[in-house]
Amino acid sequence: MHERHPVTLVVRDDLRRSRLTVFFRLLLFIPHAIWLTLWSIAVIVGAVAGWIAALALGRLPGSLHRFFSAYIRYTVHLAAYLTLAANPYPEFTGSVVSYPVDVELPGPVAQSRWRILFRLVLAIPATMISVSLGGWIPGGYASTSTKGTSTGVNGNASGLGFAAALLGWFASVFTGRMPRGLRDAGAYSAGYRAQVLAYLLLVTPRYPDADPTELLDELDRPPLHPVRIVGDSTDLRRSRVTVLFRLPLAIPHVVWLGLWTVLAVPTVVIQWLVTLVIGRPIRKLHAFLARYVRYSFVVYAFLFLVANPFPGFTGKAGQYPLDLVLPPPGRQKRLKTAFRGLLAIPAWIFGGALGSVLTVAAILSWFASLAKGSAPEGLRNLSAYAVRYGGQVNAYVFLITDAYPHASPLEGADPVVEPTAEAAEPLAA
Secondary structure, X not given: OOOOOOOEEEEOOOOEOOHHHHHOHXXXXXXXXXXXXXXXXXXXXXXXXXXXXHHHHOOXXXXXXXXXXXXXXXXHHHHHHHXXXXXXXXXXXXXXXOOOEEEEOOOOOOOOHHHHHOHHHHOHHHHHHHHHHOOEEOOEEOOOOOOOOOOOOOOOOOOHHHHXXXXXXXXXXHHOEOOHHHHHHHHXXXXXXXXXXXXXXXXXXXXXXXXXXHHOOOOOOOEOOOOEEEEOOOOOEOOHHHXXXXXXXXXXXXXXXXHHHHHHHHHHHXXXXXXXXXXXXXXXXXXXXXXHHHHHHHHHHHHOOOOOOOOOOOOOOOOOOEXXXXXXXXXXXXXXXXXXXXXXXXXXXHHHHHHHHHHHHHHHHHHHHHHHOEOOHHHHHHHHHHHHHHHHHHHHXXXXXXXXXXXXXXXXXXXXXXXXXXXXXXXXO
């Protein structure tokens, strides 16, 4: 386990939301947008002065460190408020307050002058990830879009934080609560952007860590989803040859996946009609579609450098080091089955946003793997989150399960089973 990042995300949110403030969130944001722009101008000027001073002193002056820290903390509060990861109206000062989504920052430390000199260049990869996560930059909120297909982890959507806010807005207005998965995704986006800003502004010499499990380490795990990843999470080795030629090597799989899709689509239509009538899928069709969903997951894992070996073409369980667990056929609610296509639209939107993150992470992992022969752990875990969610979306759409995809970057935990009185008695004795 590597050392914990000094820029630490703290989440104390209870998921409750005021429908009134959620409905008018963009209007309420306007005063903060004006203040953020003015503050950002001062930060840009201060960053130039801080860079020069840090080159001379080998550390950021204490006054600028406090100024930048308040700014970073303010952007976290504001990003959490705007993306509905938090409910209270944030203060304008960036002071150390008990805000539901907050960040802890380190004090001034000595830094390498060479790293200070090339800080802007070194920060480019992290900035690319930050923009794909929602585009919070000094001076405003920007978003990116990535066009692609409408299945799996591809699609048309803006940054992850924006997608979480859009979907969370509808959920919060109707239910008065923010879905846990969307809250976690919004908080993760805000926390990673805080690490990027802290690195850019010389608040810390530690490079941003894209690993969602590290950034959200303080949060309880969500319930275990029936569709999840299993495999060796510690093997980061990558063959430079297969990495270099990853796209050509993936062509046979892309062709085979396309042909398989031609069969899977009419199959799922038949499965849909049967499930509507009898309330459960046909076992043999379920097995065929499960192999298709698992195979598509493996293809994405290989193509986007989440795993290293060249995969097989069968989609059989247990044949790839990074595998997708799928549930056996069981009863499914007819109402959910009837409107499965409409119900899947929010998941497609969120999956599209994750697709843009996955593309950027794969490009950066490609360069890193060629240089080092191993994938960066943070990027690999971020990519695994994206392909896992894509697998959950496909499993939902293709009627493998009626459990809705879970948007949290955290993998689910097994439920805690309380011991019965009979089981507890021998222990007491």
